[in-house]
Amino acid sequence: MKIECNLEKLRETKPGEYAMRFAFGGLVTAIASWVGIKYGPVVGGLFLGFPSILPATVTLLQKHEEKEQTPAQKREAKNQAGDDSLGAAIGSFGLLCFGLVVWFFGEKMPVLAVIAVATLTWAIAAFAAWLLVMVAKKSLEAKQPGRRVAKRKAA
């Protein structure tokens, strides 16, 4: 599976859409902080895993891709938004590992070191989980070649 980076995609996002993401992200962060202050770190900590990026991202993704007008292109736009969500489900494993590192080392290491190790762990765990899922998917498709053809026909 080849990973591609297309910086041109940044031009498709309008200033208002960047502002919407900023506001939504800021609001969710402020609410998470307020819950922590009001109800303590046990309940507040739950909100560190609240979906702050995904809702706006998948909505914008589908909106952008839907500019393509044919039914096939619209179908592909939905697939892309769906894939983005499923990728986030895989990436949540990385977030879980981030929390694990903070829980384990929170009291034993300086703050910045904990955050740095946890972030590195998130990146490695999320990428490893994604790689594992992609390899498993590919091997499943290789074992059932008819599955992919049937899927294409159904589409």
Place this chain on the structure above:
Amino acid sequence: MGDLAIRFIIGGVVVSIFAVIGDVFKPKTFAGLFGAAPSIALATLGLSMMQKGGQYGATEGRSMMLGAIGLMCYSLAAGLLVRKARWNALPAALTALPAWFIVAFGLWATALGGSQ
């Protein structure tokens, strides 16, 4: 109030950065990894730990793991609603939101005994 305003700004910036990174990558399953980035944690955890100590952060980290399982279920539900049920992205993202609350608070009530 000033503290919350600072967190609002830092949170907005961190979430925007991860969202932009996710925008430029393909395939979208890979880009989606950035949809589950530790954005709120990066924006708030450092400040909390500096103000209230490592134990406070460690407790938040433990709860964060439950929130992450909630996010996994939420993302899976939203992805399946779009991919399999062919819903539009926004209604799917909103309809799946209760999944996060049910899983995260369900785990909090069972695994942590509903403690504060």
